[in-house]
Amino acid sequence: MAARHLRSGLPLLRAHLAQGSRGFASQVANPTGKxxxxxxxxxxxxxxxxxxxxxxxxxxxxxxxxxxxxxxVVAASKKSSLFSQFIKDLSVPKETRVKAITEIFAEAGFSDVTKNFLAVLADNGRLKHIERIAERFVDLTMAHKGEVKVIVRTVIVS
Structure with a gap:
């Protein structure tokens, strides 16, 4: 049942990104041409x-x-209980969430890509998932760079 809900939300996400209504998916020059x-x-x-x-x-x-x-952003949510509560509290009106996020991260000097992305999350009530999204984004950037996560275990025999 949950998978169906996630899949049903995908077209909405694509529509928001394609429209660029919040500037998140606006046309960006691609210097490599690829x-x-x-x-x-x-x-x-x-x-x-x-x-x-x-x-x-x-x-x-x-x-x-x-x-x-x-x-x-993830570190701030772990450090500040007030910020953590704010991003998880869906009772805060959508307009208030979006405005607060936009102002906070504009003042912090974040890039337009990050600010717009966080505004989309706030608008869609998905800020509470920022930690998992960040983990998965890092996985993608590591794969893009050709980096691999490894766990090294050693045994010391005495």
Missing amino acids: DIKVPEALYGGTGNYASALFLTAAKANVLDKVESEISD
């Missing part, structure tokens, strides 16, 4: 958002900056 593709397929709501952010940041050639800014 089509940019997501390095690995991600599924579910958080995967869709992470993929959309990756494509927009890659086209704008600001992947590292956006990765840093999204990590800063």
